[in-house]
Amino acid sequence: MVQALNSALDTLLTNDPDTLIYGEDVGYFGGVFRVTAGLQEKHGLARCFDAPISEGGIAATAIGMAAHGLRPIIEIQFADYILPAFDQLVSEAARLRYRSNDEFTAPLTVRSPYGGGIFGGQTHSQSPEAIFAHITGLKTVIPSTPYDAKGLLIAAVEENDPVIFLEPKRLYNGPFDGRHEEQVKSWAGHPAAEVPEGHYTVPLGKAATVREGGDVTILAYGTMVHVALAAIEESGLDAELLDLRSIVPLDIDAIVESVKKTGRCLIVHEASRFGGFGGELSALVQERCFYHLEAPVARVCGWDTPYPHAFEWDYFPGPARIVAALRKVMEDIDGEL
Amino acid sequence: MVQALNSALDTLLTNDPDTLIYGEDVGYFGGVFRVTAGLQEKHGLARCFDAPISEGGIAATAIGMAAHGLRPIIEIQFADYILPAFDQLVSEAARLRYRSNDEFTAPLTVRSPYGGGIFGGQTHSQSPEAIFAHITGLKTVIPSTPYDAKGLLIAAVEENDPVIFLEPKRLYNGPFDGRHEEQVKSWAGHPAAEVPEGHYTVPLGKAATVREGGDVTILAYGTMVHVALAAIEESGLDAELLDLRSIVPLDIDAIVESVKKTGRCLIVHEASRFGGFGGELSALVQERCFYHLEAPVARVCGWDTPYPHAFEWDYFPGPARIVAALRKVMEDIDGEL
Amino acid sequence: MRSNSLYIPQPTARPGDNPGFDHLAIPAVGETRRPEIFDSESQMRDMPFGLVRVLDEEGQAVGPWQIDVDPEQLRAGLKAMVKTRLFEDRMFRSHRQGKTSFYIRSTGEEAIGAAQSLVLGKADMCFPTYRMLAWLMARDYPMLDLVNQIFSNRDDPLKGRQLPTLYSARDYGFYSLSGNVGSRIGHGVGWAMASAYRGLSDISIGHIGEGTSAEGDFDEALTFASVYKAPAILCVTNNQWAISSFAGIAGGEHTTFAARGTGHGLPGLRVDANDFLALWSATSWAAERARQGYGATLLELFTYRVAAHSTSDDPTKYRPKEEAGAWPLGDPIARLKQHLIRIGEWDEERHAAMEADFDKEVRQAVKQGEAVGTLGKSKPPVSEMFEGVFEKPDWRVLEQRREMGL
Amino acid sequence: MRSNSLYIPQPTARPGDNPGFDHLAIPAVGETRRPEIFDSESQMRDMPFGLVRVLDEEGQAVGPWQIDVDPEQLRAGLKAMVKTRLFEDRMFRSHRQGKTSFYIRSTGEEAIGAAQSLVLGKADMCFPTYRMLAWLMARDYPMLDLVNQIFSNRDDPLKGRQLPTLYSARDYGFYSLSGNVGSRIGHGVGWAMASAYRGLSDISIGHIGEGTSAEGDFDEALTFASVYKAPAILCVTNNQWAISSFAGIAGGEHTTFAARGTGHGLPGLRVDANDFLALWSATSWAAERARQGYGATLLELFTYRVAAHSTSDDPTKYRPKEEAGAWPLGDPIARLKQHLIRIGEWDEERHAAMEADFDKEVRQAVKQGEAVGTLGKSKPPVSEMFEGVFEKPDWRVLEQRREMGL
Numbered sequence A, B: 001m002v003q004a005l006n007s008a009l010d011t012l013l014t015n016d017p018d019t020l021i022y023g024e025d026v027g028y029f030g031g032v033f034r035v036t037a038g039l040q041e042k043h044g045l046a047r048c049f050d051a052p053i054s055e056g057g058i059a060a061t062a063i064g065m066a067a068h069g070l071r072p073i074i075e076i077q078f079a080d081y082i083l084p085a086f087d088q089l090v091s092e093a094a095r096l097r098y099r100s101n102d103e104f105t106a107p108l109t110v111r112s113p114y115g116g117g118i119f120g121g122q123t124h125s126q127s128p129e130a131i132f133a134h135i136t137g138l139k140t141v142i143p144s145t146p147y148d149a150k151g152l153l154i155a156a157v158e159e160n161d162p163v164i165f166l167e168p169k170r171l172y173n174g175p176f177d178g179r180h181e182e183q184v185k186s187w188a189g190h191p192a193a194e195v196p197e198g199h200y201t202v203p204l205g206k207a208a209t210v211r212e213g214g215d216v217t218i219l220a221y222g223t224m225v226h227v228a229l230a231a232i233e234e235s236g237l238d239a240e241l242l243d244l245r246s247i248v249p250l251d252i253d254a255i256v257e258s259v260k261k262t263g264r265c266l267i268v269h270e271a272s273r274f275g276g277f278g279g280e281l282s283a284l285v286q287e288r289c290f291y292h293l294e295a296p297v298a299r300v301c302g303w304d305t306p307y308p309h310a311f312e313w314d315y316f317p318g319p320a321r322i323v324a325a326l327r328k329v330m331e332d333i334d335g336e337l
Numbered sequence C, D: 001m002r003s004n005s006l007y008i009p010q011p012t013a014r015p016g017d018n019p020g021f022d023h024l025a026i027p028a029v030g031e032t033r034r035p036e037i038f039d040s041e042s043q044m045r046d047m048p049f050g051l052v053r054v055l056d057e058e059g060q061a062v063g064p065w066q067i068d069v070d071p072e073q074l075r076a077g078l079k080a081m082v083k084t085r086l087f088e089d090r091m092f093r094s095h096r097q098g099k100t101s102f103y104i105r106s107t108g109e110e111a112i113g114a115a116q117s118l119v120l121g122k123a124d125m126c127f128p129t130y131r132m133l134a135w136l137m138a139r140d141y142p143m144l145d146l147v148n149q150i151f152s153n154r155d156d157p158l159k160g161r162q163l164p165t166l167y168s169a170r171d172y173g174f175y176s177l178s179g180n181v182g183s184r185i186g187h188g189v190g191w192a193m194a195s196a197y198r199g200l201s202d203i204s205i206g207h208i209g210e211g212t213s214a215e216g217d218f219d220e221a222l223t224f225a226s227v228y229k230a231p232a233i234l235c236v237t238n239n240q241w242a243i244s245s246f247a248g249i250a251g252g253e254h255t256t257f258a259a260r261g262t263g264h265g266l267p268g269l270r271v272d273a274n275d276f277l278a279l280w281s282a283t284s285w286a287a288e289r290a291r292q293g294y295g296a297t298l299l300e301l302f303t304y305r306v307a308a309h310s311t312s313d314d315p316t317k318y319r320p321k322e323e324a325g326a327w328p329l330g331d332p333i334a335r336l337k338q339h340l341i342r343i344g345e346w347d348e349e350r351h352a353a354m355e356a357d358f359d360k361e362v363r364q365a366v367k368q369g370e371a372v373g374t375l376g377k378s379k380p381p382v383s384e385m386f387e388g389v390f391e392k393p394d395w396r397v398l399e400q401r402r403e404m405g406l
């Protein structure tokens, strides 16, 4: 996925002189996860450069550049460190178009490695998507494969509105199904690891049906798509798996269609459960599919604790917890707590 | 409610030398909403003082003071301006106890006027409770009456963990039922406007049953409690109204008990709908009461737009919208969108 | 063990006290030197403690910062200031009459917007505070558009989405305002970086209040401006007061706000901002510096907030009523008028005629705006609430709009 | 019209280039004066551009900052530094062996924690960065507790909740670390304010990296420290590099980090942080100033990051391998050792014996820690994941714990 993202950025820099990249360590060094490797050398100093350690300043200057007409792509080194830029993204980027009646807009893209599974401890593992999803005026994208990562990133940068682009860091170098005891896999051979050269897009707001099935619908994004797939196999159920790909805009039609078909729904995400994006998904599903539901919409998420370093695999909603939840969702009655 | 909050702060400053108050304009002037009026004069310069316009700095220093053993009470002038302090509250205040294994804790209280209804435009009207509710380690309290405001504020300050205390500014000087065309009411004569002198608490995590009823359960907090009550009267339904009072901790037992009794549930909040706290409430209700529900759990919220100045009353989820939603929740079938 | 000794700064005077500004060391006219624009910051470390002044007590332009300005431009500045003051006083009254939800005046600070608007070019962009109406007045922004925005009526150019006075006027070099303070100063730096990136010679100028300079946003903007040598001017408008808190609560007891530049390697100049010519001169100097590639400059615009903070405020609650009158650097309109008269380019008659003209213009604009409608009596179509969230609306907004029957 | 001219700072040398520090103007030993602690900041505006130094090339203590330090204390400092270096090198190897998820070394910067830990009192509180292990070593924090924390094993004092090296040690005057940089410097100021509020004479000392000084948190902390005259010391550890970006990306091309004090009315001193005695002297000066009620001081601790940024980093990718060797201010351990030998308070034999002792101590602690278990082989009870979210758990955590069968 790192190469796919790098290729997306390379394509963007090549095609559009108004795109530029900056962030902590992204220039000469090429980023702590190597996503911008080689881009400064190829495209020049001012196209991909290092920024001060000031996420607020990075976001603020990017908004100014975007208002001027550029398409800045900024990297926040870890999604945990977006918070110092949160006010800029919410009070400024998200609201600029609305309040100025289209006079000024903020077509910027915030890339950030996100999620857990790398023993990064509390501040290198969090999944803050829910706090962005609630903000009117922001779009939030989370890819799960190299192919999507490139296509979605190009689409995000070409949007005329601000986009938060969260990159599941546990997927950077290979798919991860949550079986952490097993050997690390690489992307080689994965069907969605083939990434075309040059320009293509994957549209925001379109979910991908990763697996069709009739028993139950699973809604997931990012790393959890792979974990859910493993859980489906383990469960033996004929589950349908939707990879949402972007949570704003959300592909509500695909969700409703699938749940109306299966009559059951399980939502999985890494972030803590309470107030997480799963709540919104659950609410939407029961609002729109209530009379089709045969069991409560269920959620499997991170626990309601900070991300705990040594207990990473106890906290992480791995295949075992998903399988258990699937089983419960399939029981007709008495699923209620 | 302003006097009740002032009385709570006065009581706290009087009883506990470790409490102190600071924030923008709270000292000599007594706060832009007069909540701290007279406290500096009565208790001394260092007990209630002005702070630089730096919400991040206010929060950061308060965490340091709290770690030292004080109980700082900070005012953020409008909840819209909490965002510059968001990183401090989330990455630091909320996580200090956990990560230091109880060595350092952050018993601080963040007071902030919140919500709309005063023609304050986009940045003096927002309701950001959802982004706090998702943060493990933070408690979030929202009173709806003078009596509760005082008792909850004292309880919040006495908590040994950080509390976000959101004060519905439209309720400062009187109850407000959403009928904005009508003359402004004062608190005088309202049953919950009687505020005892001195120390008392209202515990966090206990909802109040504002009205008992058998038809449908309404979950609300802050200003919307009064709006919902007006809507119930207008609807003629026998609705049960729960004032959650604190959303973390949440009184899940009261919610489940009520919805199991009525079989229907409507959630109302001022904040934008998508990703709002109503999503979590809806998810919890259907997870725990699925087999008792006779209609989908419904939500009436602010629209998914920024807070629009001139359209305040179009955006605000007033009685008419609540009545319409109540009617829909009461229909047995075909409620699905 | 000390007894309780947390130090809390206090202003020199509160209501009932005699106002006084003796604690402010104000350098004499002509005393502060004028460095070359290509000098490095390290050669200018005295500047943050000087004060750029040009007009003396008699209205003469003197000293190293004196420069020749076309009298036509000076008159344009005077007009912008007078127009601003008349307009604002009228709008303040409109608020008292319930015609708008909010108003904020710049009384005493009008020279800033007026001078800088005229010094800078059409392609330069200002990232203003809410006290910069004179910028728009100097560029003849249509008064009726202002009134409609302030009344939030059907013809509000911002479609009812924004609080009164929080204008946006791209064609006039005026960036979108918002109610939260401080968070746009970094946009100005980004804008300047974009200008350099694109090889343009346009610059940006950004403003922040002395109170708001305590926000981290401010230093972050200074850091980026310094690191990338952004062609920008950053201004701290030090009008001595935030809302009820004096400059000492923002750190002003111990140093100047211009000195914040020193820690970022940016030259910091203090400027008498009630002196139109000093503003003109210092802004030209900084603009030239930026355009020639020497990077950003920090200006502390030294002035006094004469009016209430906003219509929500009553300053007699926290400072002596007489304090504004005691401000040692006078009134910017009176001072520029005195200068123009002195150099034979203006007279009392023309001044009175101009005031009468503007008074009429303001009345007429207000009347026209009132005819469209005032707060709550007229507003843009409600569908405007749902527009502009994104470039294209998504299903949420479409559904909700439908739910409202729009 | 300029062609594309966005300026991007570049370090003087990249891999393959000859390293060099000629661009750094380093004042000679003894050159920088020592003001009185009661002097106001305005009397010290030259100080941010000086460099507090005490030890000369021969290991002699000279100049105005020279003060008498009990040789016993000097030896304690030397020991803390040597212990730190040995321990860190060992832990670095443990990481390569997969025994921990993360490690970070302070090589070349050990004098900071060692000197300041010994200068300050038991009731003072340090708000450290992750390169301050020497503080704990100087106060004899149990080495086995460090190892257990680093291995995240059953006996981890932080119960497995925190990344390795992000210690918390209240009894040792060491505030809880976290992975996000910069956000605790303001806590130190708040702590100092609390100390003043309570009438105590305790002070705080806070640290931030030169790279991180670009975060708004830093200036916000300086503002509060200045406004309320907090009894605090704030330190910018300028080790020339953030991760792969050099100090110029944080604004260091045009001024010093000590100069950030000037804009806040706080004295700023630059200190040779590879000179144990300079650190001792400057820290004592600032501590005395704070305790006597003259307010906060900003120290720029001038040093060089010899090791990789962390175990996740490979510095040969972005700077010359030989750069550390070219650092003009030497190694702090070698310099203090030289001084102690010179004044007859130490010798090579004792030094070798000490190293051997510590080597044994480190080995033994690691062995004991390994016996408890290393990453993934041992951890605290899983129930600890659910503890400490709040003082008392709420239903969510109780239910989830039950769901896990705990």
Ligand SMILES: Cc1ncc(C[n+]2csc(CCOP(=O)(O)OP(=O)(O)O)c2C)c(N)n1
Pocket: B024, B053, B077, B081, B084, C129, C131, C179, C180, C181, C182, C208, C209, C210, C211, C212, C213, C237, C239, C241, C242, C243, C305, C309
């Ligand atoms: C982020 C934020 N915090 C607080 C406020 C409330 N507020 C509005 S104006 C103001 C005072 C600003 O003072 P100053 O920066 O000196 O500007 P002035 O009004 O004097 O021009 C405050 C505290 C706000 N609007 N935004």
Ligand SMILES: Cc1ncc(C[n+]2csc(CCOP(=O)(O)OP(=O)(O)O)c2C)c(N)n1
Pocket: A024, A053, A077, A081, A084, D129, D131, D179, D180, D181, D182, D208, D209, D210, D211, D212, D213, D237, D239, D241, D242, D243, D305, D309
């Ligand atoms: C808020 C935040 N942003 C970014 C990072 C990633 N990061 C960790 S250390 C570091 C470099 C810090 O450099 P400096 O402040 O100079 O300290 P040093 O490592 O040199 O001691 C960065 C960018 C972080 N941990 N926290």
Ligand SMILES: [Mg+2]
Pocket: C209, C210, C211, C237, C238, C239, C240, C241, C242, C305
């Ligand atoms: Mg001001």
Ligand SMILES: [Mg+2]
Pocket: D209, D210, D211, D237, D238, D239, D240, D241, D242, D305
């Ligand atoms: Mg560094």
